[in-house]
Structures are given as C-alpha cells and as structure tokens.
Amino acid sequence: MTKMTAIRSIVLILVFAWRSQAVFNRPYEIELQNNEYTDVLVAIHEDVPEDHRIVDRLKEILTEASGDLYVATNNRAFLKEVKILIPRTWAKKPEYNPAGTETFERANVRVDLPNPLYEDNPYVQQKGGCGEEGDYMHLTPKYAVDKEYGETYWGPNGKTFLHEWGHLRWGLYDEYGFDDGASGESYPHFYRASVGGVEPTRCSAKVAGHNKHMVTGADCQLIPATGVYEPECRFYPDFSGNRATGSYMFMHFLDDVTGFCHSDPAGDPLSFHNREAPNKQNVMCQRQSAWDVMNKHQDFANGANPPREVDSTEPNFVLLQESDSTSIVLVLDVSGSMSGQPIDRLHQVATRFIRSTVSFGTSVGVVTFSSSASIEHPVVSVTSQAVRNELIAALPTRATGGTCIGCGLRKGIEALEAVGQPGGGVILLLTDGKETDAPFIRDVIPELQSKEVIVATIAFSADADALLQSLALQTGGLSFFSDIDDSATLDDAFTTTFETTAGGKGVKLVSEDKTIGGRESYVNDVFIDNSVGENTTFSVSWLDGSRPRVKVETPLGHVITEGSPMYDVTSDTITIEIPGIASPGKWAYNITNNGPSGQDITTIVTSNPISDNEPIKVTAQVSAVSVQYSSSQPTALKIFASVRKGYLPVIGAVVKVLVEKPPNGLVEEITLLDNGAGADLSKNDGIYSRYFFNFSADGRYGVSARVDNSQGKAEYIVINRGRRNGAPPLNPDTDGGNVQREPLEQFQRMTTGGVFEVQGVPSGGVNNDMLPPSRVDDLAVVEVSYADATVTLSWTALGDDFDQGGPAHYVEIRYGRHFYQLADDFHGSASVNHSQVLQGSLTSPPEPGFVQTIVILVPDRGDNVTYVFAVRMCDEADNCGHPSNIVTANLEYIPEPVYGNYTMLLVIVGSVLGVVILAAILALIFCKCRRSKPAKSAQQPSVYDNSGYNPNV
Numbered sequence: 001m002t003k004m005t006a007i008r009s010i011v012l013i014l015v016f017a018w019r020s021q022a023v024f025n026r027p028y029e030i031e032l033q034n035n036e037y038t039d040v041l042v043a044i045h046e047d048v049p050e051d052h053r054i055v056d057r058l059k060e061i062l063t064e065a066s067g068d069l070y071v072a073t074n075n076r077a078f079l080k081e082v083k084i085l086i087p088r089t090w091a092k093k094p095e096y097n098p099a100g101t102e103t104f105e106r107a108n109v110r111v112d113l114p115n116p117l118y119e120d121n122p123y124v125q126q127k128g129g130c131g132e133e134g135d136y137m138h139l140t141p142k143y144a145v146d147k148e149y150g151e152t153y154w155g156p157n158g159k160t161f162l163h164e165w166g167h168l169r170w171g172l173y174d175e176y177g178f179d180d181g182a183s184g185e186s187y188p189h190f191y192r193a194s195v196g197g198v199e200p201t202r203c204s205a206k207v208a209g210h211n212k213h214m215v216t217g218a219d220c221q222l223i224p225a226t227g228v229y230e231p232e233c234r235f236y237p238d239f240s241g242n243r244a245t246g247s248y249m250f251m252h253f254l255d256d257v258t259g260f261c262h263s264d265p266a267g268d269p270l271s272f273h274n275r276e277a278p279n280k281q282n283v284m285c286q287r288q289s290a291w292d293v294m295n296k297h298q299d300f301a302n303g304a305n306p307p308r309e310v311d312s313t314e315p316n317f318v319l320l321q322e323s324d325s326t327s328i329v330l331v332l333d334v335s336g337s338m339s340g341q342p343i344d345r346l347h348q349v350a351t352r353f354i355r356s357t358v359s360f361g362t363s364v365g366v367v368t369f370s371s372s373a374s375i376e377h378p379v380v381s382v383t384s385q386a387v388r389n390e391l392i393a394a395l396p397t398r399a400t401g402g403t404c405i406g407c408g409l410r411k412g413i414e415a416l417e418a419v420g421q422p423g424g425g426v427i428l429l430l431t432d433g434k435e436t437d438a439p440f441i442r443d444v445i446p447e448l449q450s451k452e453v454i455v456a457t458i459a460f461s462a463d464a465d466a467l468l469q470s471l472a473l474q475t476g477g478l479s480f481f482s483d484i485d486d487s488a489t490l491d492d493a494f495t496t497t498f499e500t501t502a503g504g505k506g507v508k509l510v511s512e513d514k515t516i517g518g519r520e521s522y523v524n525d526v527f528i529d530n531s532v533g534e535n536t537t538f539s540v541s542w543l544d545g546s547r548p549r550v551k552v553e554t555p556l557g558h559v560i561t562e563g564s565p566m567y568d569v570t571s572d573t574i575t576i577e578i579p580g581i582a583s584p585g586k587w588a589y590n591i592t593n594n595g596p597s598g599q600d601i602t603t604i605v606t607s608n609p610i611s612d613n614e615p616i617k618v619t620a621q622v623s624a625v626s627v628q629y630s631s632s633q634p635t636a637l638k639i640f641a642s643v644r645k646g647y648l649p650v651i652g653a654v655v656k657v658l659v660e661k662p663p664n665g666l667v668e669e670i671t672l673l674d675n676g677a678g679a680d681l682s683k684n685d686g687i688y689s690r691y692f693f694n695f696s697a698d699g700r701y702g703v704s705a706r707v708d709n710s711q712g713k714a715e716y717i718v719i720n721r722g723r724r725n726g727a728p729p730l731n732p733d734t735d736g737g738n739v740q741r742e743p744l745e746q747f748q749r750m751t752t753g754g755v756f757e758v759q760g761v762p763s764g765g766v767n768n769d770m771l772p773p774s775r776v777d778d779l780a781v782v783e784v785s786y787a788d789a790t791v792t793l794s795w796t797a798l799g800d801d802f803d804q805g806g807p808a809h810y811v812e813i814r815y816g817r818h819f820y821q822l823a824d825d826f827h828g829s830a831s832v833n834h835s836q837v838l839q840g841s842l843t844s845p846p847e848p849g850f851v852q853t854i855v856i857l858v859p860d861r862g863d864n865v866t867y868v869f870a871v872r873m874c875d876e877a878d879n880c881g882h883p884s885n886i887v888t889a890n891l892e893y894i895p896e897p898v899y900g901n902y903t904m905l906l907v908i909v910g911s912v913l914g915v916v917i918l919a920a921i922l923a924l925i926f927c928k929c930r931r932s933k934p935a936k937s938a939q940q941p942s943v944y945d946n947s948g949y950n951p952n953v
C-alpha cells in the first residue's frame, strides 16, 4: 500500500512550454501585462481578395470581444493592442506600416479561405493538452464581413471570439457533447447523473432548456443498451429567461452567459462547474473547471493581473502590410573548426539552396564570420540564373580563425539595412562551435529584437553554442541541429527555413545520406504523387572520390543517365532536372560508386506542387526546445507531425520520426500516431503525435520526419459534396453520407522537426521502468445489459511507458455508485476483480493503440442503480497512469422505445422533403452554414443549431 501511495505521488511533469513550438511556425507571442493583452496578431491570407470591410469588421469584432473578455475575466484582462497584417497582394496604403517579424504563418488569428471541414465556422486548431495554447484561430472572410450571417449561426461576434479565445489562449475545451463525423471523435450529449436521471452534457448545470428528438421534435426516449437517450436527441436551451451565467465554453451565445465555469463553492452558483458532464473539458482537464485551468495559466497564476478598473477596453489597432519579398542573409561560420569536410558540406548545401530552393524574387545575401565578419555578397534580388551564380561564387570554401557569432549577426543586420528596412528580414545563422570573441550572441539580441530581424539557427555539430536555440526563440525563428557529417539534415534545415519565412512552395520527397562501398551501387525508389511533379529535381552530391554515375528510371521505363540533356554535372554534384511535370508513380534511382573505396553520397529529391492542386504537406514540431530532466519526476516531451492537404487531414499515413541522440548520434525511430490516445489529442485530425522520453545523455537532439503511404492505407477526409444540396441521413450519427474519404496513392515526404536540448539526464540514460503508461482519456461504455447485469467498457490501450513500449502489464478498473467518491478517491473505490470479468482480461492488455474491451458483471441492478467506472493502466513495476475519465452506466430496466405511427410518418416526410429542421441538423452536426433564411417553422434560433456543435469550435 505504501508503494501505491508513492506511485500516486509521482507527478508527471510533461514539458509543454507553450512558447516553444520548435518547428514550423512559432506563434506570435501575445503578452498580458497590467491586464492588457498586446501583440495579438491577426493576419489575412494572401489568397483572400482585397476587401476593406474585412479590416473594418475585424476591428468591430475584436472591440466587442475585448469588452466581453474584460467582463468574463472579472476585470482582469482585455485586448489593448491588436496588429492586423494585410497581405502583400492587397494594394499599398500610406496607413499600413511595414511588417517586421509578423507573418501569416505565425498569426494567432487567421482570416483565410474556409477549411472545407468546417466551412465558415470559427474554430481553433488545438493539438496540445489541457492548458496548452492552441496554434491559431481561423475565421473566414465571409464570417468576418457578414455580421448578420455570423450572428445568426453562431451568436454575437464578440462572444464567439471569446469562446475561441478560451481554446487559443488558455487551452480550454468544449463543454458540450459533439459527434465529429469527419474524425470520429465523439463526446456524449447526455449522461446519467449520480443524483439519478438523465442530464444533458452542459456547464453550468443551471442552463435551462428541454430535450427533444431533433428530427421529429418528439420527447427523447431512453435506449436500453446505453441507458441514455437516442443519438438524435439534443438539449435545446431556453433563449429567454435562462439565468445561467456560465459558460463561454458551452453556449456562449445565451444572453446571460458572461463568464466561464469555476469551482469556487462561494462563487456564483449559476456558473458553477459541472464535473460530471462527460465533455472534452472534463475528459482532457481531469474534471477541472475552465477557471481552474485559467488560474494555472501565466495570465492569472498566483494572482497575476488582479482586477482593475479601466476607462476603456477598446483596443488600438495597428495595420501592417507584408513586404513584397523576403530578404535572407546566410551568416556562415568559417572559423578554423569548419575547415575540411564541414566547409565542403556547407558549400554544397548552400549551393543547392541558392540554385534550386530560393525562388525568383527572393533577396539573398552572404556573410561569413570567424574572429570578425564580412559581407561576401550584398543582399540582391534573385532575378536570373546569373545572380544565382554570383551568389554561389561568394560562398566560402576555406575556414580559419576564431568564432565571433555576434560579429556575424551584426554584419547580417548591416547587409539587410543596406537594402532598406531590416524588419522582417531573415538571418540564417550556421555555426559549428562556441563563441570565442566579443560581441557575443547575448550582446546582439536586443538589437535584433528592436530591428525585428528573425534569426533561424543551425547548430552544425553537437558542440555548437548552447545559446542558438534561445537566440532563435527570442527572435521568432526556428532552430535546427545537423551533425557535422550529415548533409541531408543540413539541407532540410535550409529548406525549412525558406519555407517558413519566404513561403517556399517546394516539397521535399527524399533527403538521405548513404555510404556506398567501392564499385558498388545503391538503388532506391521515390514515389511522385499527382499533387506534385513540376520541376522535379534529383540532386546527388559527393564530397571526395570520383564522380559517381546516376541512373534515373521513370515510371514509363525511360532511363535518364549521363549524356542526357537533363543530366548536369559540376565538381561535386549531379543534378537531373525533369522539365515540366514528372509523371506520377515510382521513379527508381541507381547510384554507382565508380571508385575503389567507400564514398559518402547525399541524395535530395524535390518537386513542386502542380498549380490548383494542394500538395500533401508535412511539418514536424517538438513541444519544447529545452527540457530539464528530473529523475524524481518522469519527464517527456511530445513530437508532432502535421500531414495535410491544404486544411484537410491526411489519415492512415505512416509517420516516422528519427531522433538523433547524444552523445554519439545514435538514431532512434518512433512511429507517430493519430489515434487520439496518449500524446495525441484528437484522432484523425492529420496531426500525428507521440511522447519522447528515451533521453540518452545531456545535449542536443535533432528531429526529422518521414511520411509515406507504404501501407497503402492513407486517405484524406473531404466533406461529401453531394451532401450540400441533398437530404441528410435520418440518423445524423451514421455519418456515412456526410464524410467522404479519398484514398491516396503512394506518396512520400521528408522534413525536419528541429532541435531540442536536454539537461539533467542521469548517466547511462533514462530508466524506462520509472515511467507509467499514459492516462486513458477515451474510456467509454459500449453497452449496458440489464438482463445480464453487465457493462461493456472500452478504451485505447496504452504502452508500458506512456504511449509506447510493449503492452502495459495490467489494468485496474475501479467503480462505485457515486461519481464524486470515485472522482475524489479512486484508490478507495472498489476494484473490479477477475471473477467479475466475463469477457476480456485485466492482465493482458493489447499492444498500445489497440482498443481494449471488457465485459464486467456488476453486483446490482434495478431502479436508480447507476455505476461509475474509471480505469488506469500499470506496468510491471507497478507504475500506473493517472485514472481515466469517468463513465457512468445505468442498470435499471428500460423497455425498448416505442415510436408511434405519427412519429414514423414525420421521420419519413422529413427525409423526403428535407424540411428546414433537417437543414438545421446538417448545420448542427457539420456546420453547413448556409445563407438561406431559416423558415418560420424552425422555432429555434439557428444560433443553437450551429454554435458549438463542432469539433474545436
């Protein structure tokens, strides 16, 4: 028992520094000081046609939201300064200031063409856990401009914005039940309350309303197998006379809702948190109220930003416009330690970057530094091949001297200033060592910040300066790590920097380093899918030895080799450029080392999207750039990869991450999953996640991702176009007709996930036996049988260590009759023993990621008999995860529901005519938000039908 207590006291410290999205975009940092939010960045996408009403309406929406925010936080926060970033595609105006480090990719709020899954429904992309900030809020131009439309469907603009702000800023989740047809994610609309009876999933429990069948309008009926109402049953709030004041995460559009749910017994009972509701907020945040979570956020933690009276909550708006082109200065280390192979590698990769990655119109300059720095080539706009050649000629080939990183950075600023405003310019800093000469990095950071220069950093060796990650973090750039003998990763760092700062559209299909033995050949394939193919380039580089021979075979069997006009040779690189559009399918390449001894060869294959076709894009991220490991508290971070075609999730792809670990560069491979279990927050959203905790030593860890469809299971989710005009299915939960999945052919992508740094790792690395399985957060009651007195539970099994390793050792299921007893004292509640398990097993959980199902015999049944259950998984060493979400099962006798003829008739008429209420369901479930006015017969304001009933809304 003492052991159990000890285990219980292990707190999982997961390193989710919200400020440290290491790769892809680093969100713009919102500040809250003295109750005032500043640096809120709203950006309009360049594909949105110029329309000044968008800007005017954004001002109105945010002004309204600011007032609502001030009230909802009890006078603790409001929006003080909002930046609106106008795209470069809109006409220039004198009132627009030039943008600095503000970019669309980093915006907190995006105004962009609709995500086909949600159309005009505002939503937040949230991939982190409870209390972790979301990536961005997405509003559509139509939502922004058309106030009446937006308010008819989702309620007052300001309140809707604040609901989304709850997701974005404080990492809150929805407090309503929903079924997301696209992802399959589902939270029940009703539950059995511990006080008896069926309750709608809501917060607070004081929100008044009634339940009815959303198709027929009839009273809801209980279903014996679940003990709750039919799936088509919904809670309809009373729009007048509803006194509940909470919550914004439930039905923000109700007039009296002005706050978030809280757990203070002395506070307003009308917004008191409902711990029992089986909504995503309770599941993900372990039954904490919205305010419990907000009070842990730095905005309000330890009493920060106490209430203050202010004269006005109206924000100041600053209008910025993106510059027409991005300037990138390569600031390259040529100190003594770079001499030999490192400088050769750098030369090769930088050459390829200037030659193939940089697009026309981008401005590029070259700076080198050792003990001092010099501009090797001023910043020029890449307008022709001749300019590229000039830049390539300026790349360094020799290295000697000390390391003055600050000198390099200052010269970089100087190079940017020579061609205009440095703001928004990018320095790509590469170094392999530690700084030896002043000025140092820390001396130059304030200057970089005040001039708004973004610095992306590449640590080109494990020994490179430790400040590199923090330099990037503080200037809004990304940081990378490439081993000194690794060209592929170095190349990934260059291309990712270009993609994230200059919006490069190229897609990397292959980047690999191989050692090919003397007189041997290396043969591999690359699949070109039909979303890419334009100007496909194979680039094969070597460092020494004789020139290899390359053969590329097209899917049609043509062989391209020496002598072909597409085959271009320089002193260290062979480039094969396929003009026009490469045919989709399998391209084979064969590289032969002509020399007698082994040779290091780097192969890079890139392609470009075919116009009008969104390519499948992969980006990878780690949840923190620096981790302080603690032996007493298991420490982990999360690795994410987003695989999407535009905004549409690609599911079923094989996503592998390679983590290069200190001290000797050993590579560990991890498969990321999009199954909604363990590290993965939401299933089938195209964001694949996994924990990483197998730290081997202190130092830098480099992350790269490879994605393909080698199992042939990948597909992307689209909304069935036919559904737009056709009648919806009777049962909205059978989403067959609503969501369509398009299978994908073979494709492959590679990218880098950046770098993170770990300190405090015990010598010999982490002992995995310390780590418990992750918490189960998808426990569900599959079925209840009164006749057999059984309850069937299921959940996704987790690994021995968090969400991986072998299967967990055993499952502990605890249950009781009272929700609060189980919630507050899991260990004191009865546990399910072997003799109660009729099907399944407590001691042989399946492999992580597989669904585990158990049929349990319960001791009692009859009127008012409701059981509550929670589970946790444990490993051999009795390390157990936190108890799961709690589910309830009702064991009273429920007769089969009876449907009268009239009801059936209604159902049939409804399905044939597609009456308005059916349109409402459509909207309710999939937020088809149409302009057409609801007919008079729809009594419910349509706000109800949309708002909130959408994932991540």
Ligand SMILES: *[C@@H]1O[C@H](CO)[C@@H](O)[C@H](O)[C@H]1NC(C)=O
Pocket: 195, 196, 197, 863, 864
């Ligand atoms: C069941 O609960 C209801 C109210 O929740 C109560 O009226 C009724 O007496 C209870 N029945 C039994 C058998 O306890």
Ligand SMILES: *[C@@H]1O[C@H](CO)[C@@H](O)[C@H](O)[C@H]1NC(C)=O
Pocket: 534, 535, 608
């Ligand atoms: C492909 O190459 C041609 C010829 O160099 C060029 O005109 C075109 O812009 C390129 N397309 C892309 C997407 O880079």
Ligand SMILES: *[C@@H]1O[C@H](CO)[C@@H](O)[C@H](O)[C@H]1NC(C)=O
Pocket: 521, 523, 551, 590, 591, 592
């Ligand atoms: C690769 O090319 C070499 C040299 O041309 C050849 O000998 C070898 O058979 C080729 N391998 C394959 C699998 O085609």
Ligand SMILES: *[C@@H]1O[C@H](CO)[C@@H](O)[C@H](O)[C@H]1NC(C)=O
Pocket: 661, 666, 668, 694, 695, 696, 765, 805
């Ligand atoms: C953890 O890392 C060590 C080396 O650091 C390696 O030997 C071991 O296989 C790794 N464990 C897993 C599960 O990958």
Ligand SMILES: *[C@@H]1O[C@H](CO)[C@@H](O)[C@H](O)[C@H]1NC(C)=O
Pocket: 830, 833, 834, 835, 836, 859
């Ligand atoms: C298992 O639990 C049930 C219900 O609590 C109890 O009746 C039974 O005696 C237990 N069996 C064992 C072997 O402990």
